[in-house]
Amino acid sequence: VSDTPTPDPYDVASLSGLYALDALVDPEDLERFEEAMAASAELRREVAEFRETAARLGELSATDPPASLRDAVLEQVSRTRQDQPILTMVDRRGGRRVRSWWLAAAAAVVVLATALGMVIGRGTVSAPTSELAQVLSRSDARVVKLSGEVATGARLVWSPSAGRAVFVASGLEELPEDRVYELWRLAAGGAEPVGLFRPGADGRIEAAFDVDLRGADGLGVTVEPAGGSETPTLPIVLSGELR
Amino acid sequence: MTHPFRRRRRTRAVDTDPQPTARERPGLSPVPAPVRSADELLVEIGRGNRQAFAAFYDLTAPRVYGVVRSVLRDPARSEEVTQEVMVELWRTAPRYDASMGSALTWATTIAHRRAVDRVRSEQSSREREARDQRERSATAPVPDVATVAERRLDIARVQAALEQLSPTQRESIELAFFGGHTHREVAALLDLPLGTVKTRIRDGLIRLRDHLEVAT
Numbered sequence: 001v002s003d004t005p006t007p008d009p010y011d012v013a014s015l016s017g018l019y020a021l022d023a024l025v026d027p028e029d030l031e032r033f034e035e036a037m038a039a040s041a042e043l044r045r046e047v048a049e050f051r052e053t054a055a056r057l058g059e060l061s062a063t064d065p066p067a068s069l070r071d072a073v074l075e076q077v078s079r080t081r082q083d084q085p086i087l088t089m090v091d092r093r094g095g096r097r098v099r100s101w102w103l104a105a106a107a108a109v110v111v112l113a114t115a116l117g118m119v120i121g122r123g124t125v126s127a128p129t130s131e132l133a134q135v136l137s138r139s140d141a142r143v144v145k146l147s148g149e150v151a152t153g154a155r156l157v158w159s160p161s162a163g164r165a166v167f168v169a170s171g172l173e174e175l176p177e178d179r180v181y182e183l184w185r186l187a188a189g190g191a192e193p194v195g196l197f198r199p200g201a202d203g204r205i206e207a208a209f210d211v212d213l214r215g216a217d218g219l220g221v222t223v224e225p226a227g228g229s230e231t232p233t234l235p236i237v238l239s240g241e242l243r
Numbered sequence: 244m245t246h247p248f249r250r251r252r253r254t255r256a257v258d259t260d261p262q263p264t265a266r267e268r269p270g271l272s273p274v275p276a277p278v279r280s281a282d283e284l285l286v287e288i289g290r291g292n293r294q295a296f297a298a299f300y301d302l303t304a305p306r307v308y309g310v311v312r313s314v315l316r317d318p319a320r321s322e323e324v325t326q327e328v329m330v331e332l333w334r335t336a337p338r339y340d341a342s343m344g345s346a347l348t349w350a351t352t353i354a355h356r357r358a359v360d361r362v363r364s365e366q367s368s369r370e371r372e373a374r375d376q377r378e379r380s381a382t383a384p385v386p387d388v389a390t391v392a393e394r395r396l397d398i399a400r401v402q403a404a405l406e407q408l409s410p411t412q413r414e415s416i417e418l419a420f421f422g423g424h425t426h427r428e429v430a431a432l433l434d435l436p437l438g439t440v441k442t443r444i445r446d447g448l449i450r451l452r453d454h455l456e457v458a459t
Binding site: 015016017018020021022023024025026029048049050051052053054055056057058060061062063064065066069070072073074076080081083085137138139140161 | 325330334335337338340352356394416423424426440442448
């Protein structure tokens with residue numbers, strides 16, 4: 001995957017140490033650094049190594065917690081459900097839409113969130129815990145560039161091991177109230193809906209989806225009626241190749 | 244949901260087959276328990292094994308609590324955040340993947356992040372404190388004396404690595420990691436330009452990484 005080199009007047013890559021120690025909080029720095037990370041496997045490896053290094057420092061501060069904490073934790077764990085492991089959505093033997101009910105449910109959640117006026121995407125949470133940061137922390141994170149006229153710098157960062165993808169773009173064209181953007185997974189068998197999103201107030205978007213893109217050929221974005229569609233309505237306004 | 248203590252058929256052999264190399268932990272039962280690493284336990288936890296989680300807690304809680312406490316300082320809040328972190332580790336274990344680092348690194352990373360999240364959500368009081376915190380947070384904590392020999396070796400190794408750093412590299416890293424300070428705070432505390440702090444931290448981490456032979 002080729003990426004446009006970002007002009008780098010002040011060497012974004014050198015923020016890696018601050019980032020790994022959770023000391024990078026300036027939103028602009030964070031955004032630029034995560035963008036650089038998305039484009040560079042080397043930078044992701046450096047961050048992973050720095051985290052491992054920092055974890056070794058943690059040995060110096062190791063302190064036994066009070067014994068009562070163990071009981072409290074185990075008690076809470078006994079009534080806490082675990083997250084579901086990542087399941088593969090595409091049947092490798094050729095069948096598709098194995099979990100389309102699930103995709104529909106995910107789409108419904110997005111629609112509901114939109115209807116409730118919630119901002120999908122970049123919140124005010126400090127970004128080391130953002131979805132993008134989490135996907136980027138995977139060593140198998142990869143980046144797909146999407147091009148088209150409705151946005152600049154549109155990218156999908158995804159990780160097969162996480163089964164998660166984050167769509168980021170800026171300058172995303174506004175839509176009428178009754179329209180949404182829909183992201184599609186394109187494969188030999190056809191187009192499968194991945195999820196819906198709308199641009200934020202400043203045209204920025206960072207939207208995360210559970211998706212397995214293994215075996216797909218590309219990605220497409222279309223404009224659909226609110227609630228999304230089961231099959232894409234042409235034209236494809238943004239597209240990217242997966243291999 | 245499965246019964247919390249039911250053993251799965253595919254439990255690892257070490258579960259039932261105590262290894263000859265099993266080390267005893269001082270102060271615990273004299274019966275040699277099979278020793279499993281945090282990484283091995285995490286695989287079991289990912290399948291919902293609560294017993295494995297209890298063992299994982301014993302291995303990792305001192306590390307998690309220590310990191311949280313070095314950032315938060317207050318013991319009560321540190322316990323609270325440690326509990327949140329441990330429960331988060333349990334909850335997200337099925338989605339853990341070795342590419343996220345070793346089990347211990349993963350636990351430490353989450354502990355540090357949650358601790359700084361907590362500090363930064365209480366930012367205003369923090370800013371008032373920031374100026375006088377230098378004394379307390381600029382150095383790595385002195386570890387408990389009551390540690391087993393193996394841990395002492397690790398500690399000695401990390402301390403030796405820290406001694407390879409220049410004073411500014413060391414102080415910047417310690418303020419950010421143990422103190423949980425932001426880029427700007429570290430710069431203010433050390434009275435250095437932001438760019439200098441950025442470079443010192445990265446150069447220092449590279450030196451530490453190479454000295455500790457960290458590879459991913």
